[in-house]
Amino acid sequence: MAGKTLNPDWGPQTLAVHAGEGVDPTTRASSPNLVMSSTFAPDEVAGFSARNRTGYEGFSYARLSNPTVAQLETKVAAMEGGEACQAYASGMAASHALLAGRLSQGDHLVISDTNYVGTAELVRDSLPRFGIEVSLVDTSDLDQVAAHIRPQTKMVWIETPANPIMRLSDISAVAALAHHMGVRDVAVDSTFASPAATRPLDLGADFVVHSLTKYIGGHGDAMGGAVIGRKEDLDALNLEATVHYGGVLSPFNAWLILRGAATFPLRMKAHQETAMAVAQFLEAHPAVKAVHYPGLPSHPQHELACRQMKNFSGMMTFQTNDTGDAIAERMVGDLEVIHYAVSLGHHRSLIYWIPTDMLMASTFRLQPEAQARYRSFAGDGVFRFSIGIEDADDICADLQRVLG
Numbered sequence: 001m002a003g004k005t006l007n008p009d010w011g012p013q014t015l016a017v018h019a020g021e022g023v024d025p026t027t028r029a030s031s032p033n034l035v036m037s038s039t040f041a042p043d044e045v046a047g048f049s050a051r052n053r054t055g056y057e058g059f060s061y062a063r064l065s066n067p068t069v070a071q072l073e074t075k076v077a078a079m080e081g082g083e084a085c086q087a088y089a090s091g092m093a094a095s096h097a098l099l100a101g102r103l104s105q106g107d108h109l110v111i112s113d114t115n116y117v118g119t120a121e122l123v124r125d126s127l128p129r130f131g132i133e134v135s136l137v138d139t140s141d142l143d144q145v146a147a148h149i150r151p152q153t154k155m156v157w158i159e160t161p162a163n164p165i166m167r168l169s170d171i172s173a174v175a176a177l178a179h180h181m182g183v184r185d186v187a188v189d190s191t192f193a194s195p196a197a198t199r200p201l202d203l204g205a206d207f208v209v210h211s212l213t214k215y216i217g218g219h220g221d222a223m224g225g226a227v228i229g230r231k232e233d234l235d236a237l238n239l240e241a242t243v244h245y246g247g248v249l250s251p252f253n254a255w256l257i258l259r260g261a262a263t264f265p266l267r268m269k270a271h272q273e274t275a276m277a278v279a280q281f282l283e284a285h286p287a288v289k290a291v292h293y294p295g296l297p298s299h300p301q302h303e304l305a306c307r308q309m310k311n312f313s314g315m316m317t318f319q320t321n322d323t324g325d326a327i328a329e330r331m332v333g334d335l336e337v338i339h340y341a342v343s344l345g346h347h348r349s350l351i352y353w354i355p356t357d358m359l360m361a362s363t364f365r366l367q368p369e370a371q372a373r374y375r376s377f378a379g380d381g382v383f384r385f386s387i388g389i390e391d392a393d394d395i396c397a398d399l400q401r402v403l404g
């Protein structure tokens, strides 16, 4: 039956191709069907409210569930080794659903002080309006995490490697510490690492968040997000944060992401191989001051990267000796292979200049001490670079053209 195919003994490449898929019993279609129907005609009288549907397993309305989306959810849960997955319209819809669905007035959140800009602004600007207290912490430092946990702390949220400076956090150590201190939820935004590198649930996390827009979809043509975790927790989240907040994934996007996800393990091998070659080229380039790539021995947490990441992924940042503003200008006009654009994890290489002052003023707003730590990675700014799966020589030639 479609959506049910799953053998837990399969390897990651087989899972990526087959999990959640299967021959359609009616048409014998080998590839997943795209079911766009927003409503479904049940063969029994079923409850109307999401809270009043006990026992009914079928589809009723696409905000509650949809067959194509359900196939993707089965696949992504399998890739992360999780019991259940809930898909959302974007990574931010997934992050919001998890934060707002699990935290209430009076609860306290400990979260990385450096992370994806959308998440950073959501927890700084929106959550406090609902009475949720937030502490911004360098989660690569266990002592800092411990110092900020209090009885009201319901969640510790880490992002590793963290946008945009590629700072890692030790998932098993943070999860063990947080749980030991009585924290209910440890959530990991694993978008940069991807399940090819790290499976946070295996390391003790309770939830994993992905922007499916990035590596899992992989082709830059469909936004999506996902939360993966225990079935019991996801069922509860589904009732409120999916059905009532309503940020569900379009079946068409689910269908595109399903297709992208099938080649995910192969793409990640290519991303890593190309990224390593490009990182070495940049590290040797006279115009480049520093390269932060977890796969390079020069990364300050390379030892942790080797322990925690089975694939170093395709994300890196680098700093130049000359100001990045002028180089970014040249990139907009002169790059031939790499696109000067935000986003990441696509088959196509993407690069973007992120000046530290702008980030501090608009998004991170770090205190002097935390700002100094950020600047120790980022200096005046970094080029955030998502290495695609083109030939490394062509990417390097493109960089040579703009670095001078």
Ligand SMILES: *Cc1c(COP(=O)(O)O)cnc(C)c1O
Pocket: 090, 091, 092, 093, 095, 116, 118, 119, 159, 163, 189, 191, 192, 210, 211, 212, 213, 214, 223, 224, 225, 344
């Ligand atoms: C892109 C991204 C998000 C947000 O995902 P969208 O699909 O753009 O909403 C969240 N976290 C990280 C680490 C990201 O890179």
